[in-house]
Amino acid sequence: MKTVTLTLNKQPELYLECNDITPDAFAGKTPAEIAAIEIWEGKQKIPLGDFFTVEGSAGATPAETKIVVAGDCTRVKRIGQQMTDGEIVIESDVDMYIGGWMKGGTIHVKGNADSFCGIGMEGGELIIDGDAGHHVGAAPRGEWRGMKGGVIRIGGNVGNDTATFINGGTIVIGGDADIHISTHGEGGTVIVKGNAKGRVGGQMVKGEIYVFGTIENPLPGFKKIETVERDVEGVQAQFDHFIGDLGERHPKSKGQPVYAHLYVKA
Amino acid sequence: MPKKIENVGCPYCGVCCDDLVVTVSDDGRKVLEVENACAIGNEIFQHASSEGRISLPRLRQPDGTYKDISYDEAVDYAARVLIKAKKPLIFGFGSTNCEGMAAAAKVAEKAGAVLDNCASICHGSSFLAIFDNGYPSCTLGETKNRADVIVYWGSNPAHAHPRHMSRYSIFPRGFFTGKGHKGRKIIVIDPRYTDTARVADIYVQVKQGQDYDLFNAFRTVIRGEDIPDEVAGVKKEQILQVAEILKKARFGTIFYGMGLCHSDGRNHNVDIAISMTRDLNDFTKWTIMAMRGHYNIAGPGVVWAWTTGYPYCIDMSKKDRAYMNPGETSSVDLAMRDEVDAFFNVGTDAGAHFPIEAVKHLKKHPWITIDPNICMASEISDLHIPVGIVGVEVPGIVYRMDNVPIQYRQVLNPPDGVISDEELFERIHQRISEIEAEEGITQTSAAAAGTQTSFVGE
Numbered sequence A: 001m002k003t004v005t006l007t008l009n010k011q012p013e014l015y016l017e018c019n020d021i022t023p024d025a026f027a028g029k030t031p032a033e034i035a036a037i038e039i040w041e042g043k044q045k046i047p048l049g050d051f052f053t054v055e056g057s058a059g060a061t062p063a064e065t066k067i068v069v070a071g072d073c074t075r076v077k078r079i080g081q082q083m084t085d086g087e088i089v090i091e092s093d094v095d096m097y098i099g100g101w102m103k104g105g106t107i108h109v110k111g112n113a114d115s116f117c118g119i120g121m122e123g124g125e126l127i128i129d130g131d132a133g134h135h136v137g138a139a140p141r142g143e144w145r146g147m148k149g150g151v152i153r154i155g156g157n158v159g160n161d162t163a164t165f166i167n168g169g170t171i172v173i174g175g176d177a178d179i180h181i182s183t184h185g186e187g188g189t190v191i192v193k194g195n196a197k198g199r200v201g202g203q204m205v206k207g208e209i210y211v212f213g214t215i216e217n218p219l220p221g222f223k224k225i226e227t228v229e230r231d232v233e234g235v236q237a238q239f240d241h242f243i244g245d246l247g248e249r250h251p252k253s254k255g256q257p258v259y260a261h262l263y264v265k266a
Numbered sequence B: 001m002p003k004k005i006e007n008v009g010c011p012y013c014g015v016c017c018d019d020l021v022v023t024v025s026d027d028g029r030k031v032l033e034v035e036n037a038c039a040i041g042n043e044i045f046q047h048a049s050s051e052g053r054i055s056l057p058r059l060r061q062p063d064g065t066y067k068d069i070s071y072d073e074a075v076d077y078a079a080r081v082l083i084k085a086k087k088p089l090i091f092g093f094g095s096t097n098c099e100g101m102a103a104a105a106k107v108a109e110k111a112g113a114v115l116d117n118c119a120s121i122c123h124g125s126s127f128l129a130i131f132d133n134g135y136p137s138c139t140l141g142e143t144k145n146r147a148d149v150i151v152y153w154g155s156n157p158a159h160a161h162p163r164h165m166s167r168y169s170i171f172p173r174g175f176f177t178g179k180g181h182k183g184r185k186i187i188v189i190d191p192r193y194t195d196t197a198r199v200a201d202i203y204v205q206v207k208q209g210q211d212y213d214l215f216n217a218f219r220t221v222i223r224g225e226d227i228p229d230e231v232a233g234v235k236k237e238q239i240l241q242v243a244e245i246l247k248k249a250r251f252g253t254i255f256y257g258m259g260l261c262h263s264d265g266r267n268h269n270v271d272i273a274i275s276m277t278r279d280l281n282d283f284t285k286w287t288i289m290a291m292r293g294h295y296n297i298a299g300p301g302v303v304w305a306w307t308t309g310y311p312y313c314i315d316m317s318k319k320d321r322a323y324m325n326p327g328e329t330s331s332v333d334l335a336m337r338d339e340v341d342a343f344f345n346v347g348t349d350a351g352a353h354f355p356i357e358a359v360k361h362l363k364k365h366p367w368i369t370i371d372p373n374i375c376m377a378s379e380i381s382d383l384h385i386p387v388g389i390v391g392v393e394v395p396g397i398v399y400r401m402d403n404v405p406i407q408y409r410q411v412l413n414p415p416d417g418v419i420s421d422e423e424l425f426e427r428i429h430q431r432i433s434e435i436e437a438e439e440g441i442t443q444t445s446a447a448a449a450g451t452q453t454s455f456v457g458e
């Protein structure tokens, strides 16, 4: 694997939109060609080299390309959007849409990420060491087929609207989650290691949620059916098992309704 | 002889009463009498003929005062601000006609601006819910003629839409509702005991911020499942009682307002209200409607969805494609994050309605107000361009809260020389083209440059 290092050397007046900082766009290019890739600041198109110094070289394919982004990227959006393979490491905090519509490969953010990270995700792995904003792994606006696959790991807390319309894949939150987890969910798994504020699994049809801490305002549409022993993320524990959302429609399988499952550590 | 003009539309709230009778003076300059309007509707007509209207654009001078300039100079200034800015924001449109909105959209597209309307700080969350979950709605006429159960949830028409109850919901005798209010059940759900709640048959006091949980409880019992003894501060017995009334209605409408759109969860509160409406259609006919605030705030949603594909928060900075994602492309967020570098306040008062921090950020850059009136926004602007008052001095199409288009009339002449929003935006559009041609500025177009840039979800 070959490594390209980008260093942000000046701050934009507004924000930079860099959806072509991906192994897919960099693979097979020389540093000069990479510096010529266009990024946006508002309505202006600028060569990437105007804001970033480019060092190292890209691999022949996305799978053989690793990108390290250094410098303060708090005003940089859309890194790793739609990437299919390879690796990105972001050394600082970063703005919105990191790993949006991602299909493969890995992204590792060493700081915090703003909202909409991993939205519409289909595959690959997105790791945020710090906190993330709202809409982690959620569906884009108006899209009723949300996250399909892949893994998102957030070290800290997240805002609201995690995993809206989730269909598949796994999201692990190390800290607490604000309101709305897996709203309209039709599959997939969300694990909250801290506390959840409320509206956990509202309008949820299928899928699983695990909460290690407490739920401040549990929804009336979830009914406790048993207490079970589970091994979740390497932790063996007793969980209260709820089914729901009983207010929502549910498909049938072999004559039996299929529910969403909520496990709260007993 | 004073002139009586009938079937005049009221340019105030989303009820869009179109039965006003306005008497104007001989010279067409003064409103003498307004019949049928409520107090706030009456006021807008009186205001038009009041003293102190401004009739020329005003440009801020280095010493902080305003100086009158010509419309040509104002148009040139506005065009140059739009060309120079990397990401201008054009916001407002609470009080103008669809013709003005269409012209503004042309300008926004040409200038690579973000185009947004007051829904962004109002019913925008309704749009998001509707994208996600559909909109089983109806017209106000259907409610008037058919509904025997009305729910006002988080809305207070007694104050915000004064003639809503008398024209459409509680009191009118419609085709199948000949008994008027005697044949109707009114349910008000609100954390506050409002003046609307006073006229209700049933008042449900939901805990503030827990509407979603209460909807969830209703949906659960409507499906025949059990719920806890109390949800969101409401007793199970009352939830069961109301659920029975909803199921047994012949025709029902839920009118909801800011109580859902502006409490925790926002679009999700509306979304689950839509889900409940759909559930109830397994039993009988139920509909739902957003209590839109201004008389034509439904207009930009309709006009811009038609011209750009999106109703609000439309980022056209990439010129050959539009993109929308409230949270990022919504006006207050753009302002708070310092993401725009020019601001057009059109037919609204962002100075009064935006958080002060957002106003401070916007004030770092050129701020242009386009509005008939002196308001907080006009007083902190770099340029204030007056326009005629739609529905009083300028005719045009407006969309009522149920998305029914209504032709509004002109009853007065605007102050001498004052032009309409539509003409102003057409002239700005024209001026941008002229300046670009003179200075050889070419459009930034990704397609023309043949880049591999791709934005998903657009």
Ligand code: SF4
Binding pocket: B010, B011, B012, B013, B014, B015, B016, B017, B036, B037, B038, B039, B040, B041, B042, B161, B162, B163, B164
């Ligand atoms: S209810 Fe609304 S539209 Fe009707 S007269 Fe009053 S302000 Fe005007």
